[in-house]
Amino acid sequence: MIAVRSLAKKIGQQEILRGVDLEVATGETLAIIGRSGGGKSVLLKHLVGLMAPDVGEIWIDGQNIIGMNERQLGTIRKKVGILFQGGALFDSMTVEENIAFPLREAGERDPEVLHSKVKEMLEVMEMEGEEDKMPESLSGGMKKRVGLARSIIRRPSCVLYDEPTSGLDPVVADSINRLIRRLQQRLGVTSVVVTHDMKSAFDVANHISYLHEGRIYFHGTPIQLQQAADPILQDFLLGRSDGRGD
């Protein structure tokens, strides 16, 4: 469903991506791991056309999205939901208005239909009764769950998650991981999860890709990653800094 070919991106003088190749099959969850500032979020934004690469191709459902204008990308984006790192909730809207926003944009105007769908989403997110709150009064975890509700309310066939568990306590992080798994199991959603939280990656992913120095350094199953003897992978998995901070 998603294929990335030789993707390269330079921002200023810095080469962020240097030829990334990836494939995510329909219904699969891929975790992209790597060190902070390694280009994971940049890669994710490319997948939905929020950034344009210098070189390379991105195929979504058999269509190369590179070179598409915003209107053409709109059609692709209706099939792909994205959860931003900070939730990216619209701060002038309530929780209910935020979650209902994609449906309103799709032309749904019936307040009862909108309310019932928002309520259903909030139940899935275990956030019943929070409809009228403004984003500023929500915790980090709640913002992410509202962001996730907003991105999946239109039932996209693919969801991209940018650091879904960063900055959350282990219990809330686990509830987000459960949501990601549930979406995959119940709705067959294809997911790409960008994270440096190894527990999250092992919990949710069918495959894991390690992004290192702008390229995919490793691609395999969680078990293959755990068994890998490569020192770079081992350093990352065990959180070793190879003495650079000394």
Place this chain on the structure above:
Amino acid sequence: MVRFFNALGTPLLSFFQYLGEVVLLAADTFRCIFTHKLRWKLFLNQVVEIGLLSQLVVVITGGFTGAVFAAQTFFQFNKIGMGSATGAVVSVSICRELGPVLTALMVAGRVGAAMSAEIGTMKVTEQIDALRALAVYPTDYLVVPRALAMMVSMPLLVAECIAVGVAAGYFIAIFLLEINGTYYMANMVRWTRNRDIIMGLSKAFCFGILIVFISCQKGLSAREGAVGVGRATTEAVVNSSLAVLICNFFLTMLLNIIYPAGYQ
């Protein structure tokens, strides 16, 4: 020599790139106006924000400018026995220049800053990326309602500023400076033509367009968190104000050909 041209060329290129970005945003907005459905709720919210909530600022600006301008004109004209011409001078000046320019400067400070800060904050907190990811075109959602509301509100605000300014000038002239009301009014009506009012309202429309596109462009290009938003807001107000003052000169020269000043 090369260094001199480099030093000169870089800011020049940046300036033309900036102008290009503003023009492209304007072109994109007009394209969206004619190709997308208008979001009425957002448009009406902006009319309230720009038009209704600017009332106090505009009334105070117009009122005190009219009053002080009437007083100063009277002090000078009275020396040569032309005190009753004060009304004509105040009215024509407020219609053609002071009304539109001062209103535009106040709106740039109040509304332009708010637009730039709001859009800039949305940019740095990924809300604009979220809009795009939800298949909503940011120009259509953020700029079109603001641009249309500004096009509607600015002429009305300027008309209000002119009315309040002329009225304030009248009351100061009659009750404080003791000018003969009949002569004052007769001169004012005789020398103020419809074309003076049309010129003021035409300028208001143009200034509104300048303010909205400069402010929105600054917001959309904001970077680097809170510092970037602050910088974008300051630049939006400064650039809008300068653009209003510079364009006012060229508009005056151009519109004076279409709507010549004086009694003809």
